[in-house]
Amino acid sequence: MTATSLTSSQGAGRTGDKVFSGAALAAGCLILAVLFGVALFLVVQAIPALTAPADKIQGGQGFFAYIWPIVIGTLIAAVIALVIATPVAIGVALFISHFAPRRLASGLGYVVDLLAAIPSVVYGAWGAAFLAKQISPAYGWLAENMGWLPIFQGPASTTGKTILTAGIVLSVMVLPIITSLSREIFLQTPKLHEEAALALGATRWEMIKMAVLPFARPGIISAIMLGLGRALGETMAVALVLSSGALTASLIQSGNQTIAAEIALNFPEASGIKVSTLIAAGLVLFVITLAVNMIARWVITRHKEFSGAN
């Protein structure tokens, strides 16, 4: 008798428990469903473009010929952004974690986070109205003196609205992501390793080179990958800054286009097969960024298991 009175209690409490845990479970599953739905609905809407006869697609040579140049353009812009942002971001992260005075460090970190808070369309407007104008003389110089390199082949754009400018704006936008992730990793370096290096007479740079960077390498790699994911999918910086065109090797002429900007510029006025084509382009972008992000997350989780950092 006592046993039953202990195990069975008020029905209201038990129902509450069931409803609550059920709701929590449903919310979790909803997220999985949404991600699955993203893929599903994009595929459903993209099928007409993938199966349509080649001459119906913009450009008249089929979907593959349409998507290929803008995939390359997306990669070019993202690579420029990473090449510029990575060294600066690691430097900033090191500055905040190991160089800045302890009392200033968190405030400075907040300043860098402000970079992430500025909306992308404002960056785009800044890139188009300010940066492009300021930087176009430099392109003229590059075309004159480095023109023998295919990437700096002249004649340089006089408006400065080139893929290189777009890449620079992108690099500003991915900088805070790489910085904040690498900063976290740098701060996790075992204190004993650092102190041991310093006790052996290492200078601060030698300590960082021997203790901090080897420990943080997987973390830095995944931070770069996450930055890459962001740079690949960023729309406004490219849509507003770049004066787009056909695929060209030169970074300082107008030309090239990225997937995200292509969608943003054309989707609002699109109809019929064009909508499907653009959604298919979005699907391609989704697959690329998904792969990049999954690799990055995989590197992070693998690192967590081995380092004991958590």
Added chain:
Amino acid sequence: MTSTLTPVRSKRSALTKGQLPKYAPYAVLAAALIVGAAILALIGFNAFGWGVVSALLFAIGLVSWSAAVEGSRRAKDKLATCLVVGSFLVALLPLVSVIWTVLVNGIPGLLDPGFLTTSMNGVTGAFDNKAVEGGGPVMGGIYHAILGTVQITLLATVISVPVGLLTAIYLVEYGHDGRLAKAITFFVDVMTGIPSIVAGLFAAAFFFVVVGPGTKTGAVAAVALSVLMIPVVVRSSEEMLKIVPNELREAAYALGVRKWRTILKVVIPTAISGIASGVTLAIARVIGETAPILVTAGFATSINSNVFGGWMASLPTFIYTQILNPTSPSNPDPSSQRAWGAALVLIILVMVLNLAARLIARIFAPKTGR
């Protein structure tokens, strides 16, 4: 006395031998500034070039002096320090430049009478041409865009917060690190990386299939923003729920309180400051998103207060269209003035939200009693 003092002095110099004097960086900086100014005076002075040249001279001077006196290891250390500090300064440049550009260009637009209280309804290129030719004020405003942004963001918050918070509760309280919980964590991380335009395309494709082709309303945009917002809410709430001490839960269980009441009455109130600040940051993140709204809500020039019907304007898309397709193609200046004004309003909104998040976290932080 003198005989005891001299060995002490020589000892001190032996200890500091092979080191740069303490004033070395300041001396090199002063020299670099002067020489930099001299070089710039020869080729035409500007402040930015002066800063760059002086910084380079400072790094070269300090490192080579250090190499001469202290040896290559210390010199490398100095070089690394210069590079690290330099990269921080380089990172500040765009921040300062962006804020400066928006302030300079945005304040005239913001001070325009009626900018915050009127919409673009009926404002045509003719008004803009007149304004440029000196015949009238710059017409039009961003009231419709502010209204749209607030409505879309509110709806997105209403969708995302329950879903995100419940998921976080599942992960922390019910998941037990099982296979489903691991899958959800992984895919939430992956979802964080979905490009915003793909989220917009998803919402558009979803409503095209469910409601009908070409459906563009504020609600579609809100769904798109939720896709971006949910993972942020989940991550921040999960972190906050995790740091609630287990003793609190156990104390509640020991008093015979049901699990769901424990979560509602003990766990969430303890973590509410962190959760609220996380939600505020998530709002700040999505309020500036342009691409998803662009493909889901269309453009509107007039006030539309119905989220479920008709095209809707928002601040980011307003900026975008005013720059890319000026109201008067022959005289784009009034349009760009309105765009910068809107950009200033948007940045102020985002900064206020960020600040609010910090304040919430500080004010409502649980009292530790220690």
